[in-house]
Amino acid sequence: MNGLWVHIDEILRCRQTAQSRPARAVLLSMIACIVTFGMVYGAVMGSFGGIGGQRLWQAIYSALKVPLLLVGTSLIAWPSFFVLNTLAGLRGDFVRATTALMAAQAGLAIVLASLAPLTIVWYASSSDYGDALRFNGVMFAIACLAGQWLLRDHYRVLIEGDPRHRRMFWIWLGLYVFVAIQMAWVLRPFVGDPNAPVEFLRREKWGNAYLVVVRLIYEALVH
Amino acid sequence: MKPWWRDLDRVLRGEATSLDANGEGRLGLPLDRLLLAILLMTMAYGVCMGFYAGFREGGPVVAQWLAVTAKVPCLFFLTLVVTFPSLYVFNALVGSRLTLAAVFELVVGSVAVNVAVLASLGPIVAFFSVSTTSYPFILLLNVLVFLLSGMLGFGFMLRTLGRMIAPRPECIAQQQCDSRHDSLAETECPPEGSEEPSTPVKARLVEEPGSIGGLRGCLLEWRVRTVFACWMMVSTLVCAQMAWVLRPFLGKPSEPFQWFCARESNFFAAVWEAFRTLLM
Structure with missing residues (x-):
């Protein structure tokens, strides 16, 4: 248990890149963090309607979906990030770059889990579904900002070594956000x-998050 | 590691096209293995693109999936066949010292980079293809992905071209010496026959690692560069039109499967129509 807290502390204080453990072990422990803490927040998130009867399944589904959102998005965006790093001549640093990305994801999951008690209090105070959606949106926004903060800190060392990492940092953010928005849309509710x-996934058509946003903007401007 | 993958990896890292590797005016790329890599990468992207037909409402259209897997490699190879002869001819016309083999290596290398980026974006395209039913959105996403990968391929080509047509170190050193002979101390120039360029020349040849960075201080032959720039525009247009000729790649959900469509309209009109439909 003590080891777990040390590990969490290392992630939050950006000490991962400096430690001497093998990269594979570091990456695996970070993925374990993403899954564990993502599941914690997901379970809380899905408990809006209580956990009795069928509603227990919603908590379980959400507990599965939050880690799926974080890990799935990274996996989908990772191959293009790998090729672009190679093309930019940064292949030598790629393991460290991947470690930084996963540390940021793990940090995001930890921050989410730390916000879970606030979500419980909110659910206990309000029964409005729309408000619950908005509150969770705010929680995710805070966690994403914290994750980006961590990523920037982890990347600072890489950028000091080679300024071209700055470009890769922004490219990763672009790829990640582009995929994550659609992934969150697909995995709802x-x-x-x-x-x-x-239900695990909406039975209606999956649709496209960007189309919905474009149409909303278009309708707001035209009508 | 498979040999074709290793060679593609060397091209992506910039090792296969570094100054050391192309001292003879040739890149020395293993063309057979790179062509195999291009074939496999384009097929991989075709499979990703085919997810749209494979996960369609009402059941998968397997024939469309197979068709797009075959058509993406055809798109690249046919574009290469159509545009390469004119590139070589105009390259020779302007007096470039690049041989036919060197130009072909350069083109194959840049196509390899292009398709590697394309294939790496495949998982993103596959994910959106599975989760989106909107035909215009997927069409525009694929156009964007092709455009991005093409730009990186052209970036690689321009940089490698710069290395290939840049004056050799000993020529620069000799030129410097010739121009400074009367005004500067002769002792600064390397002795005749020496292969070691002077320090300023070395500094000008310092390059950044990788294959799409900048090569500082290279003197590009303006005419050759213009020919290649024109060729890039022409090959983009040819590729776009070739895609139109080979359509359907995605297959409209409202239409039954067909290998090829009738001749009508053009690529750019179709892209504009997709963009318009997306907003409506």
Whole structure:
């Protein structure tokens, strides 16, 4: 248990890149962190309508979906990031860059889990589904900002060694956000409307997050 | 590691096209293995692109999936066949010292970079293809991905071209000496026949690692560069039109499967129509 806290502390204080453990072990421990803490927040997130009867399934589904969102997005964006790093001549630093990315993801999951008690209090105070969605949106926004902060800190060492890492940092953010928005859209519902049946994924068409946003903007401008 | 993968990796890292590797005016790339790599990478992207047909509402259209897997390699190889002869001819016309083999190596190397980036973006395209039903969105996403990978391929080509047509170190050193002979101390110039360039020349040849960075201080032959720049524009247009000729790649959900469509309209009109439909 003590080792776990030390590990969490190392991630939050950006000490991962400096330690001497093998890269594979560091990466595996970070993925374990993402899964564990992502599941904690996901379970809390999905407990909006309570955990009795069928609603327990919503908590379980959400507990599975939050780590899936974080790990799946990284996996999808990772191959292009690898090729672009290689093309830019930064292949030698790629293991460190990947470690930095995963540390930021792990940090994001830890921050999310730390915000879980606030979510519980909010659920205990309000029964409005729309408010619950917005509150969780704010929690995710805070965690994402913290994750980006961590990523910037981890990347600072790399950028000091080679300024071209700065460009790769922004490219990763672009790729990650582009995929993550659609991934979150596909994996919804995370909170789960208490008046709707519990389901892992929406049965209706998956659709496209960007199209919805473009149409909303278009309608707001035209009408 | 497979030999074709290792060679592609060396091209991506910039090792296969470094100054050391191309001292003879040739890159010395293993063309057979790179062509195999291009074939496999384009097929991989074709499979990713085919996810749109494979995960369509109402069941997968396997024939469309197979068709797109075959058509993406055809798109690249046919564009290469159509545009390469004119590139070599104009390159020779302006007096470039690049031989036919050198130009072919350069083109194959840049296509290899292009398709490697394309294939690396494949998982993103596959993910959106599975999760999106909008045909215009997927069409525009694929156009964007092709455009981005093409730009990186051209960036690689321009940089490698700069290395290939840059004056050799001993020529620069001799030129410097010739121009400074009357005004500067002769002792600063390397002795005749020496292969070691002077210190300023060395400084000008310092390059950044990788294959799309900048090569500082290289003197590019303006005419050759212009020919290649024009060729890049022409090959982009040819590639776009070739894609139009070979369509359908994605296959409209409202239409039954067909290997090729009738001749009508053009690529750019179709992209504009997709963009317009997306907003409507």
